Amino acid sequence: MLFTPSNKKVLALVDCNSFYCSCERLFAPHLEKKPVVVLSNNDGCVVSRTDEAKALGIPMGIPYFKIRDFVKKHQVAVFSSNYALYGDISARIMKVLSQFTPEIEVYSIDEAFLDLTGFSNLQEYGLKIREMVKKLIGIPVSIGMAPTKVLAKVANRIAKKKNGHGGIFDLNDPQTQDSVLETIDVQDIWGIGYKSAEKLNRIKIKTAKDLRDANEHTIQKLLTVVGRRIVRELRGELCLPLELLRKDRKQIVCGRGFGKPVFELEEIKEALANYVTLAAERLRKQKSVCGTVQVILHTNPFKNTTQYFNQASITLLTGTSSTNTLIRAASMGLERIYQQGFEYKKVGVILINLCPANRNQMDLLSYRSISSSDSCMEAIDKINARMGRNALKFGACGTNDDWKMLAKLKSRCYTTKWNEILAV
DNA sequence: TCTGGGGTCCTAGGACCC
């Protein structure tokens, strides 16, 4: 066969089948071929189902209390979720996958994109990957191959759904793409959610093929650049490259619903302190400090009672990863928004304004917008020395020009009153 | 009685600056 030079990428999306359920099956082999579901936190709703459970008609996300009797009747095995276990198994799988290519993006707990550009006999290679993961870890995976991420997602869907593909589907061939995209509902494309699908349907775009062949500008007007990228990816043009390095989180969220309604501030505070502790651990793990702590407090939207949703943001003078400091800030925020008389359902904390811990305070607060210069720093240091620590919260500007510096200092991002600075 | 939790990216609009 002739070798055809091509700059086309070959990406493979490896996706674990019913991941959480498959993990539970590892320790309960007798559940092979039996219906299994895994529930969310507090056993709230179904978050993972095996094919057998799907066949029984159990939908994703259904509240558990609605199917409790049904589940008993059909002898469905039910598990509470065990995220520590799933995380551990996931890490092992990724390790196995990275032996097949160094170019791997771990996309989620149960998915990874692999760059297989240049490999020959993809079908066989895919089978090998599949066998290896099954043999070493015990988890079944499906593999979709295509020139772009969006197409690889489509391919994976087919590998997973249709029997007779051996869990692998190659969508690199343009003719195959043509016939396959026709059968894919626009709503089932990666990145097209419920709202966007509605908009597309309104202008008679129903299938993935319709979307691929649509006018880019029309789509951009409708769905912003996000939609336009999807169109291009469907055409085989790579717009979403592999992200090989794991980036630091830009925000860290930690919160959970209470099992029962809660009324008292102290009780909420205690829960919040726990979440802050967890969030702070994650923060330190990625070696970042946090500049702003946001607290959220909700009543139960499913309940027919007076609703209350609120949030408070606390800006810290100095970036920190200290659990105690963060808890103090969060408690302050909570006190600000807590009101008596509501049945609270959920509290949580969001750490935002994160930056690497090896930057100092000045850098933290100017991290995103303003670049620094020494003379400016010196001036600010002097002002702070005269007026007390942290009189000037933000620092730095891009030039030595005194006038420009003063203009910067006058702007609203500096907390000290201008007259006081003049007095120095 | 009981309805998950943790993320990202994009845009519009306001505030502020020169």
Added chain:
DNA sequence: TCTGGGGTCCTAGGACCC
């Protein structure tokens, strides 16, 4: 002090994903 245009930054909110 007034004027307007253009640029940048910040935030809230929307949409989406697993």
